[in-house]
Amino acid sequence: MGKTLKLAILPAIALTFVAGDAFAATEWNVSTWGKRRAFTEHLHKIAELVEEKTGGEFTMNISYGGLSKNRENLDGISIGAFEMAQFCAGYHPDKNPTITVLELPFLGVNTLEEEVAVSHAIYDHPAAQKDLGRWNAKLLMTSPMPQYNVVGTGPAPSKLEDFEGKRIRATGGLGKAFETVGATPTSVTATEAYNAMESGVVDSVAFAQHAHLAFRTIDLADWWTANLNPGTVNCPIVVNTDAYEGLSEEHRAALDSSVDEAIEYYLANYGKLLDKWEGILAEKEVEKVSFSPEEIAKFEDKAAKGTREQWIKDMEAQGIPGQELYDTVQKTLKDMRGTN
Structure with a gap:
């Protein structure tokens, strides 16, 4: 951000008087996009928990697109336009290069619990905190998502070569991965994906x-890749640093202590959606495509090593410890699994 002008930030604390007694009431605005869905349930849960723990003194207003466009949420945080926001690293990798390590293809993350662990390990890294600090942003928690898979129209692919020439909506490292097998990635936002698919842009x-459900791409799909699993997108929840530091000790403690419980609720809720997925495919008559282990290994060989090495090289050239960040992900996975 360089010397981006930081506007004066008004405290999100108003004094309310009840029966002659004064107490500090904190009201935060939260910016996300689309509509309420599994991807945003932890926002609602943390708002609920914080309000309960503070006896209604600390409340959050969650806005779906009314405060900012999804690609501009980090900018809004930087100037204090709102106190909390959700964004995805792949929407603007140049603004948050450190956390794009979590979007590299074939990282080896197998579960949502592992995704939470590696995300928070990176969020806790001094390089990531410095990176997001340029935007006056404090990383609070992740929005864990399973490995991405693809829906599409036309003949279903059965081997990697079938992706050649396809126009695919895939951001960040996923886009780079599909490029290695001849596809043409485009980074249209989630809210634009349905129209892009319907019109033939992708x-x-x-x-x-x-997201296939929330943004209705499944409604247009002829097929779904059940096991390609090339990676996922990382979407943090951040808070404006000045607003966070301006909280009373009690309100800050209520917020910090609610993160783990909000994540646990998110994971349980997302699990229910995954349980229903097979039925949804059948209901919508979407063909489920499974790739052979040989094809998946070929994809990983093409996409993983070269993309990872180039990412590390690019980061190191910017003075960012790319190798250390990548190693942090791998160490976290080993620690979780109890492997050496």
């Missing part, structure tokens, strides 16, 4: 299951 879309 013929396939890479999303997690909740």
Whole structure:
């Protein structure tokens, strides 16, 4: 951001008087996009928990597109236009290069619990905190998503070569991965994906299951790749640093202590959606495509090593510890699994 002008930020604390007694009431505005869905349930849960813990003194107003466009949420945080926001790293990798390590293809993350662990390990890294600090943003929690898979129109692919020439909605590292097998990635936002697919701007879309439902790409799909699993997108929840530091000790404690419970609620809720996924495919008559282990290994070989090495090289050239960030992800996975 360089020397981006930071506007004066008004405290989100108003004094309310009840029966002659004064107490500090904190009201935060939260910016996300689309509509309420599995991807945003932890926002609603943390708002509920914080309000309960503070006896209604700390409340959050969650806005779906009314405060900012999804690609501009980090900018809004930087100037204090709102106190909390959700965004995805792949929407603007140049603004948040450190956390794009979490979008590299074939990282080896197998579960949502592992996705939470690696995300928060990176969020806790000094390089990531410095990176987001340029935007006056404090990383609070992740929005864990399963491995992305693809829905598309036309003949279903059965081997990697079938992606050659396809126009696919895939951002960040996923886009780079599909490029290696001849596809042409485009980074249209989630809210633009349905129209892009309907109009033929893209013929396939890479999303997690909740997004295929929420943004209705599943309604246009002829097929779904059940096991390609090339990676996922990382979408943090951040808070404006000045607003966070301006909280009373009690309100800050209520917020911090609610993160783990909000994530646990998110994971349980997302699990229910995954349980229903097979039925949804059958109901909508979407063909489920499974790739052979040989094809998946070929994809990983093409996409993973070269993309990872180039990412590390690019980061190191910017003075960012790319190798250390990548190693942090791998160490976290090993620690979780108890492997050496």
